[in-house]
Amino acid sequence: MKRLYRFLLSHSSLIFKGFLFLVSVVIVVYFFPREGKFRYEFQKGKPWMHDVLIAPYDFPIYKSEARLAAEKDSILKDFRPYFVFDSTIMSVQLPRFNDHFDEVWGQFVAETYGVEDTFSLPAYSSLLREINSKRTEYREKGKFWLEYVYSKGIVSVPEVFNRVNNPEDMIVVMKGKVAENVDYKQVFTQKEAYEYIIEQVRELYGEEGEQEEAFRFFLDLDLDQFIEPNLSYDDVTTNRVMQSMIENISLTEGMVQQGVRIISRGELVGDYEYRVLESLKIEYEKRIGAMANRFMILAGQFLLVFVAFAVIFLFLLNFRKEILQNYLKISFILFLVVLFVVISALSLKYTRISIYIIPLTILPIMIRTFYDARLALFIHLVTTLVIGFLAPNAFEFVFLSIMAGIVAIFSLTNTYRRGKLFLSALLIILTYILVYSGIGIIHEGDIRQIEGINYLWFAGNGGLILLTYPLIYLFEKVFGFLSDATLIELSDTNQPLLRKLAEKAPGSFQHSLQVANLAEAAATKIGANTLLVRAGALYHDIGKMESPIYFIENQNNGVNPHDNMEFEESARVIIGHVQKGVEIARKHNLPVQLIDFIRTHHGTTKVQYFYRSYIRKYPENMVETNKFSYPGPKPFSREMAILMMADSVEAASRSMKDVTRESLHNLVDQILDYQVNEGQFDNADITFRDIRIIREILKERLANIYHARIEYPND
Known part of the structure; x- marks a missing residue:
């Protein structure tokens, strides 16, 4: 028993995540219809694409909805x-x-x-x-x-x-x-x-x-x-x-005897054939539902949905492990998938509206907004396939939805631009229209035979996509995400906290602006989140507002309070700006993602100046390195790693006296090599290729900044 308890305790995180996936599977299966699904797909006026169909048993020919409605109207x-x-x-x-x-x-x-x-x-x-x-x-x-x-x-x-x-x-x-x-x-x-x-x-x-x-x-x-x-x-x-x-209206108008040929491959499904096929479908689903195999239907549905969610789990495990480690991020993805499947199931069961009115492309847009395009596409594909088990004309629905989802993902690169969303909605509508028209022409042979009502559903679908903006804001608050629009708002230098930084620590504010520009340029080159890294850079040193005079960039009168302090005390003050920055950020309700930039922008590095000064002055003493080291954690994303590099390089370049292109290049190489060797980027998903590109960008941008001070050779 103790062994089992220890096992459950040690694997509690994984068990809970598995429980989330299992609950999602159960919810989706609960809303699935319990009737057996007719194995044949057919449409009126289109060729029968299957083998010859023989009546498996006697069944009545049911009147069409239009016929029953006409008889009811006649009675009334x-x-x-x-x-x-x-x-x-x-x-x-x-x-x-x-x-x-x-x-x-x-x-x-x-x-x-x-x-x-x-x-x-x-x-x-x-x-x-x-x-x-x-x-x-x-x-x-x-x-x-x-x-x-x-x-x-x-x-x-x-x-x-x-x-x-x-x-x-x-x-x-x-x-x-x-x-x-x-x-x-x-x-x-x-x-x-x-x-x-x-x-x-x-x-x-x-x-x-x-x-x-x-x-x-x-x-x-x-x-x-x-x-x-x-x-x-x-x-x-x-x-x-x-x-x-009304109740005495006969629902049927004839019988089909067992063994009678209903339709052969290639024959057009006319009015009569369509009614016979629809009647066979109704009778088939009745018989399946009346038999004792509802449990088997439920088991089959559970198996299919379970496999779909298992595929999502494996994708996250192999390619986006950081999402799998965060309960809120997992919950958000599962919530969206379940939401759209349930809406589709309820719509098909209780309403007469077309499934094409459901704005399924909101799903990939949401995931694209908070994660990336690859994950958005994958989740959209899986969700569309699951809904395809419910939708009539499954192939047509799946193909249309996948095409529209791909267009949505690649047309909406910047959700913070309102015009982009409107343009994306128009492109999605156009995609639906073009693909549906193509399918219709293939089936009908004449565009005039296509059901025009579906074009209205597509237009309504596009209109509902405009709900994305308020939904993004809602999900931001519920799940603790950061959208591009919020990042742009936070990056405004007129924000009260940034204005306070500019007033109390103007040197640190200017330093933050320079770091933001350097980090943004580097993030652009390697495909990182430029808005996130810029916002993180602007707020990373807000802890210096508490004691601005202790930081060299704010010392304008030549007085340095560290001259009268012990090295350990000076290091404590310098290191303390990180924790103070976290406290200020929380007090002002900054998002946790930006607080992480404050915590990690120095990683676990040492305050080198005071550390080396202490060693030189007290060579015989044992150095307590923890007194001169930042508490961390180390950067755990590409954006945080970029900020650490840009911050260190920009701060070091300010103290250079003899600025040449070569000295700037050496400075960048020295700092980045030190950070790599110290393992500061071990927890970040950044490659050596990314670091090499960032290295070149920092050299180029610093050379541009100090252009007037660089002495060029006479030749």
């Missing part, structure tokens, strides 16, 4: 909404009508015949009979017309317009348990019902002459107050019947 178009007939409305309104009729009739008789009570006029029996006859007639007519409009049905106006599509529609009226189809034109609104009754009065009695009193009486009756809607829309029944009719 002809569907008759349901209304409930309420007979109680009329039962309530007719008694009200009778009471109101008697009241209005009394007033009508008094105004028309000049009497108040028709039942107290025995002298006018003939007139009485006429009045009673009209009362009975008018009451029966009013009641009949009300009963008629109620029997036809009265609806409120909004319900008519909201539920009925056009005047030719039919509706279904539910009277108890009986459903009756009713023509929409026969149903009244409240306004139409009243207008119908008035029209009947007009036709029967007229508006003038002897019958004018009848027309006036019915107007006075104000029958509109007894007309209420008795048809109400039945939302529950309507939706239930509609849903039932």
